[in-house]
Amino acid sequence: MGGSRAIRLLSVVGTRPEAIKIAPVALAAAPRSHINHRILATGQHGELFDEALADFGLHPELRLPPLLHDSSLDVMTARFADAIAATLRSERPDMVLVQGDTTSAYAGAIAAHRLGLPIGHVEAGLRSHDLHCPWPEERNRVMIDRLATLLFAPTSEARANLVAEAGVVTGIVTVTGNTGIDALLAMRARLPAPTSSADQALILLTCHRRENIGTGIEAICDAARRLADRGDVMILCPVHPNPAVGDIVRARLAEHPAITLTGALRYRDVVAAMAAARLILIDSGGIQEEAPALGIPVLVLRDVTERPEGLATGNLALVGTDADRIVVTASRLLDDPAAHAAMACPAFPFGQGDAATKILDAIEQYFSSDPPDDHPLPFGHASIMDVAR
């Protein structure tokens, strides 16, 4: 499979976090003359996706036709998969890359598998070990990992999860770090040094997880009001565009003088806000990876996390969505400098910012070597592509 022909990679991505986490791969691929990397945007997130990619000077080379995706996740998955397959048939990449656990990633993997194209999974092996939480992301990860030929595990813990599924997971696993750290460090290097007010501690709050919508987010907002009532904090809360989230947050937090509600922040702005924050309260996944690298304590507003690495380094604490527990834990970090310092030591469990380089090295290695017997190259066969039409 070696030779001088360029390796054609197509990344199928659709949401803001996928844009952020695939950008380092696109940037690292650009100087490699024998790799042709292109981005196919599914449209799962419209403007948020484009803005996040644009913060890295990138834009998608290909887009799916606009699809109705305000229906059920299953219908959205089917529509994406069908439209992605049509693009794969015309583009005929050597490998399809998907990132993480979104509906776009799942649909991309299904489409590639159906056409016999090898799949590279960026951020493989994350497991909460609860198929219902986060939903559908845990299901998506498990399924994508079963279909993937190359699995790029961000940490050795993620690799261990995949090894435990050996026989069901049949691809080649490489520990690479998380490309989200590549993105974060590149963006932070472009920003001015953070400034913070001596008498007003900044708390960054964001929440949007599906399993928190309803009573979970209501309790989080209750906790945020009580913290804001202290008088010595400012809470910055970028509100996710999902109206089911925004309606609750705006109804409960608008008007409080110490709480600023904004629309979703540009990636560069959220990196600046994280770096300036005294404390971060989130249910997002990516920020659990980013904040340890910045040395900012995080209270995770979930009952389980698939990122135990940040718990082990002491940068994260799981507090769930009980308002009293959130207030007590946050107040301790605000009032006790030693408790804060214990969670504020920068740590890099998700890599030092070279994940994209490792991913591309592993891909080059795969295409330059003879396929091992137990990993027959399932691609490049026009017959498979044709039969699948």
Ligand SMILES: CC(=O)N[C@@H]1[C@@H](OP(=O)(O)OP(=O)(O)OC[C@H]2O[C@@H](n3ccc(=O)[nH]c3=O)[C@H](O)[C@@H]2O)O[C@H](CO)[C@@H](O)[C@@H]1O
């Ligand atoms: C279940 C789960 O955990 N799945 C995750 C999910 O990602 P998530 O939960 O981390 O998603 P979000 O919170 O939407 O995005 C976070 C990113 O957005 C930036 N940000 C945030 C607020 C803002 O106002 N402006 C911004 O720019 C922020 O710094 C960060 O980089 O999907 C990914 C893709 O597959 C997976 O990798 C990942 O496992």
